[in-house]
Amino acid sequence: MNDATAARLLHALAAWLMRLPWRWLTSLADLIAMRSLRRNSREARVTGHNLELAYPDLLPAERAQLQQAIVRGTSRQALETLRFWTRPHAENLALIREVHGAELLDAAIARGAGVIIAAPHYGNWELLNQWLAVRTPLAILYAPPESKVGEAFLNRVRAAHGDADRVTQVRAEGTAVRELLRRLKGGGVVGILPDQQPKQGDGEFAPFFGVQALTMTLLGRLASRTGAAVLIAYCERIDARGPQFALHVEAMPQAIGDADVQASVAALNLAVERVARRDPAQYQWTYKRYSLRPPGSGEDNPYWPDCY
Template sequence: MHRIAHQISDGLYGLGWSTVKHLPEPLAVRLGQQIADITWRQRGKGVLQLEANLARVVPDASPERLRELSRAGMRSYLRYWMESFRLPAWSAERIAGGCDIKDIHLLEKGLAQGSGVILALPHLANWDLAGAWVTTKLGVPFTTVAQRLKPETLYDRFVAYREGLGMEVLPHTGGTAFATLARRLRDGGLVCLVADRDLSASGVEVSFFGETARMPAGPSLLAQQTGALLLPVTLWYDDSPVMRGRIHPPIEVPRTGTRAEKTAAMTQTLADVFGAGIADHPQDWHMLQRLWLKDLEPRPDDLDGGSAES
């Protein structure tokens, strides 16, 4: 059964990359909104989890407001996918004009110093478009990490897609990603990491919207080990075709404390910046998975052979 589901997923993503990129943009936008609305009305696990996550982000929201936010969230999520399917066919001019990133001078200054830069982002708006914008408009290549997906052919599709946009993609598993990232940074390079959800057992516990969650230690550890600049980034959509974003001031390495204490402090600061950006644009946070520790406790469906969302 899992094999059939994986084959279907691979086929659907393949259809998206082969077909959607040829649609006129207004038609692709409408199609994405229609798919989002249908999915939202079905009230599946992903939609319900998104709504539960948004309830923590907007704790005073009424049930009606949460439903509005989750519907807008699904439209934002499908906008991400429709853009991603179409990105390989976008011209350099379309990509360069597709983003408006504020305080880009922080990135440019960091790269000019030659000690490497780490950009850390949450799952807000379209991080792939932001990456393509960096490689296209700024002409700066970078290295990132991708979660291994099943089937392997689907993972290969994602790697090929992102490499086609000018990114170097490393697998999340296998044990060599951290060392490679550190080498790129010591050479003065750029590393971009989506860092609001931990995919390992070594995440750092943070307070996030008043409850405990785990976030990756990687960005903070890399900054300590290599001397690279750690810059948080937040992204959002508005009513225009242009995605907006901001590069935030660097997160400094504390002067005192053990490595674990420094990592905890830096990761908490990163979580605070992410939280402020998500609170400002909750509908653009594409978190359809469980995140908070309270939600990650075993459920009956997990014990019966189900799996947690990736």
């Protein structure tokens, strides 16, 4: 069985499962989260270590309560995303009950100098992608999964339901920077997840929740070289009883495009942190954000060996 066939079968299975009512999917997600917490899964352990670093002033009981909420929120987000990938986009977009700042995006596009959308791992960023694709063609920078079947599945679901000519996926490797520059200089829109840890040598360290974190310089370099507008956008869950979202588009600090790289990455992390603090349970704390430490700091990987 080739990769494309396997991806089609996975898509068909996911589409069948995602026909279940939302309340069933929410209950299933909560059961998965409960099992993860009881087994002290790697995701639960990573979340625990992240909270110790980012929220050192919380009491142990408070941190445990937040850990539970995060694991539950992450589980719900995963099933929501499968649903959004396999259902008609018009149906998905109807769940966005509030939109704030759309005029900022429209004005930035009309300016014609390119637009960079920074989309943190908060709320549901796949629903955000679908909303953006309705308003404008865009290119999304993504880190390809290690599995070729997984990548074929990802390409299939993100181009589904008529978005194939609206969304271009750009692999975060090789000629990616050249492709993004070309699109921005042509007045296009580019989406980047700004809080992924880059490879050593591809970023700079800056505070994130008070802890030094290796941070991408790519977004700032693109803004500096093109003069593109930089906006931050996120799709926030607003009703725990059912899938309802508020979409936000906000301006980013001018320092994002500063020639001073340290000023740029510090401004980027501060903007992402501000979003994450709105509701920490909706942020992806299951990711090993602090595994690489500043050279010469003497700090150890905080996840080793517990989370490997």
